[in-house]
Amino acid sequence: MKSAVIITIILALSSYSFSQNKKPLPQDQKTKTVKNTPADKSQKLENTKSPEKQTTPFEKASAMIKSEKASERKYGAEILASLRDPSGVPLLKNLLKDQDYSVRISAVDALGALRCYECEKDFSSILSSEKNIQLRQACVIAISYLGRVSDPSALIAASKPQEDKSLRISAIRTLGALNVKKAEKDFISYLNKENDSDIKKALIDALGKMKSQEGLKIISQYASDQDPSVRQYSLRALGDSGDNSFLDTIKARLSDDNVSVSLEAALSLAKLSDFSGLELAHKYLDNKDFSLQNQAMQIAALAGNEKTVSIIESKIKESKDENFKAMMEFTKQRILARIKNSK
Numbered sequence: 001m002k003s004a005v006i007i008t009i010i011l012a013l014s015s016y017s018f019s020q021n022k023k024p025l026p027q028d029q030k031t032k033t034v035k036n037t038p039a040d041k042s043q044k045l046e047n048t049k050s051p052e053k054q055t056t057p058f059e060k061a062s063a064m065i066k067s068e069k070a071s072e073r074k075y076g077a078e079i080l081a082s083l084r085d086p087s088g089v090p091l092l093k094n095l096l097k098d099q100d101y102s103v104r105i106s107a108v109d110a111l112g113a114l115r116c117y118e119c120e121k122d123f124s125s126i127l128s129s130e131k132n133i134q135l136r137q138a139c140v141i142a143i144s145y146l147g148r149v150s151d152p153s154a155l156i157a158a159s160k161p162q163e164d165k166s167l168r169i170s171a172i173r174t175l176g177a178l179n180v181k182k183a184e185k186d187f188i189s190y191l192n193k194e195n196d197s198d199i200k201k202a203l204i205d206a207l208g209k210m211k212s213q214e215g216l217k218i219i220s221q222y223a224s225d226q227d228p229s230v231r232q233y234s235l236r237a238l239g240d241s242g243d244n245s246f247l248d249t250i251k252a253r254l255s256d257d258n259v260s261v262s263l264e265a266a267l268s269l270a271k272l273s274d275f276s277g278l279e280l281a282h283k284y285l286d287n288k289d290f291s292l293q294n295q296a297m298q299i300a301a302l303a304g305n306e307k308t309v310s311i312i313e314s315k316i317k318e319s320k321d322e323n324f325k326a327m328m329e330f331t332k333q334r335i336l337a338r339i340k341n342s343k
Helices: 002-021 038-048 057-064 070-083 086-097 101-113 117-129 133-146 153-158 165-177 181-193 197-210 213-224 228-241 244-255 259-271 278-283 290-303 306-318 322-342
Strands: none
Touching: 057 070, 057 086, 070 086, 070 101, 086 101, 086 117, 101 117, 101 133, 117 133, 117 153, 133 153, 133 165, 153 165, 153 181, 165 181, 165 197, 181 197, 181 213, 197 213, 197 228, 213 228, 213 244, 228 244, 228 259, 244 259, 259 278, 259 290, 278 290, 278 306, 290 306, 290 322, 306 322
16 A cells, blocks of 8 residues: 555656656747748649650751751751651752752752652752762762662763763662663763773673663673673673573683682573583582682572582581581572472
8 A cells, every 4th residue: 555655656746847847849949830932832833744745856857957057957867867757858858958068968868768759850950960979979879769760861971981980880880770771872882992890890780780682792792801800790790681692601701710700600600590510619618718608609509409418418517617507508408499399
């Protein structure tokens, strides 16, 4: 009983002491009601706004081509080319008259990549009137991208002997690729008088694609040209022609003193279903010179027989080069598929 009384007294004293020590808080420590200022309200509204719409690459490019900086206009044209969006054509056409040549070149490249057929007249006009070779070269390439030409007069003019060599070559090759027969007589005339090997090869390539009998006869004369690369171009064109009347001309080069030329002859014969160059190909299937090896594999794929398959299999077993083995296996499968289909 006494202990209960003592505990009660202690508790009462502790409560009294606590109440005596408790002091009111200073005025500035009392809880205040916070009021929203206009700035706070503005910030809240800003936070609740929907995120800004992202700029698309097309919009970015469209803005860039209007820049005062030529480098940005050029980059904008390149972006539009990469997007392959026909909506960019009107924007790019505006750049064809830009004061900066690099911008104009990028615009031409872009319009060519977009296959802007309506731009053919623009390309031809620039090709005929401008002096800047790079810009004119870009126009030739752009026309080649179109895959057709309604008026080849500007291209034909660019292929003339008085023109810049690189521009000439581009124009000649494009006319050949587009099979523009109007240029054939000029090309035959140029080839008969030409001394530059690079121009010769471009003319042979173009005439070969046109595949006229007159052009092929002229080309066959260059199978014995003093430049090995010209001989190769001539043999390749004859092989691609599909005309068997030039078999003897091609066979004569199987013994050429230049291996690349003799393999080109074997390949051209194989294209014409004459397999007399196959044994030569067998010798170069594992040659260390990749270009010769590649020629030999192409011949084997077109003309190879069971013997070729056996040779390839033994070379696959002998080799430790995985890339070589893969190419040989691919060639073997091509031969087997051809043999199977011929039965």
